Amino acid sequence: MPTAKDYLAQPPLFLILALGPPNSGKSDLALTFPACYVASFDPEGFAILKGTSERAKTLARNLRYIEVFSPYGEAATKRLFERTKPTIAPPARMIENKS
Numbered sequence: 001m002p003t004a005k006d007y008l009a010q011p012p013l014f015l016i017l018a019l020g021p022p023n024s025g026k027s028d029l030a031l032t033f034p035a036c037y038v039a040s041f042d043p044e045g046f047a048i049l050k051g052t053s054e055r056a057k058t059l060a061r062n063l064r065y066i067e068v069f070s071p072y073g074e075a076a077t078k079r080l081f082e083r084t085k086p087t088i089a090p091p092a093r094m095i096e097n098k099s
Contacts, residue, residue, distance in 0.1 A: 031059035038066040044078055 002010070014033060018026040027045045030036060040046060046068075049060045 028059065031062050034062050035064050036062050037064055040066065040068050 016030065016033075018029055020026050027040075027048055030038060031046075031049075038046065046066060048056055049063065050056070
């Protein structure tokens with residue numbers, strides 16, 4: 001266990017789980033942090049990195065390592081998302097908890 005002094009001397013570390021429907025900006029959000037190490041279950045989600053826009057180039061500079069976990073391979077996973085995308089709808093509205 002580090003001491004308070006040791007802990008405060010270390011650079012910040014963020015572990016973030018981003019969940020959301022397709023094309024909601026999860027990959028873009030993740031890549032705005034410098035020195036990103038990515039574990040992804042959606043190989044199509046980081047296709048933004050293969051673009052030629054300035055945004056894609058900026059985000060690509062932040063990527064240090066990516067591991068894609070897909071038991072089916074990229075082609076099969078892409079077909080799966082194409083089939084399921086029409087069934088995934090964004091929430092109609094936020095429901096406020098008044099209790």
